Amino acid sequence: MSDGGQVGIVLVSHSREVAAAVAELAKGLAGGGGTAPVAPAGGTPDGGLGTSAELITAAAERVDGGAGVAVLVDLGSAVLTVKALLAEGGELPDGTRLVDAPFVEGAVAALVTASAGGDLEAVEAAASEAYDYRKV
Template sequence: MSHSKAVAESVAALTRALLGSAEPGPLALAGGTQDGGIGTSAALIRGAVRAVDEGRGVAVLCDMGSAVLTVNSLIGDEEAGLPAGTRIVDAPFLEGAVAITLTSAVGGDLDSVLAAAADARDYRKR
């Protein structure tokens, strides 16, 4: 989930390229608003989460604070219709996307995906 469709598409393209021939787990993008602008869209988020739901939980990676607020409001609203087990990933956007995609490609479950994202969050670049 990014405020920008172009950013979401670019990050997804990079993570897929880094995987090489490995197939990622289910992946859907929600970038920008429904009219193509910058921002968040509850409808796009709901659609993306539902598109990848296989009944084992869904990890949602957000780029910035208001995206987290939007996803949290959907998770907390039973009428929003998000699948049970939808979780926000607490990780930097690019590094988290790589960790999530790689972990799902090797068959990791939701807990493994969240753990890989936590490792990406804690990795120090010094």
């Protein structure tokens, strides 16, 4: 990994619409146009519900700027798909990491941190800390 780029964010959901909506929400809350790269990878290639290794890999390649890629997921099989891609090696860019974080809050925290120039460890920590956000 080079030190030149920002950490990229991939949002993996079982739904194309959910992944796209969370990406747009995160971009809006992170400041709009000047954000780190973020890409949704939702649903299957034919638009159905599910997860797709192809869509995840393509999204990771799109956001890879050389500083790492943080992947956030919504549900169980999305976790399994990303873990399988990481275990295979070579499918995802070097420095890709599955981040254990709540999907929406974690996506916002990850993108804000990446946009501010945080490295992959800082992005992962910010997203994971979103588990502690209190709503009451």
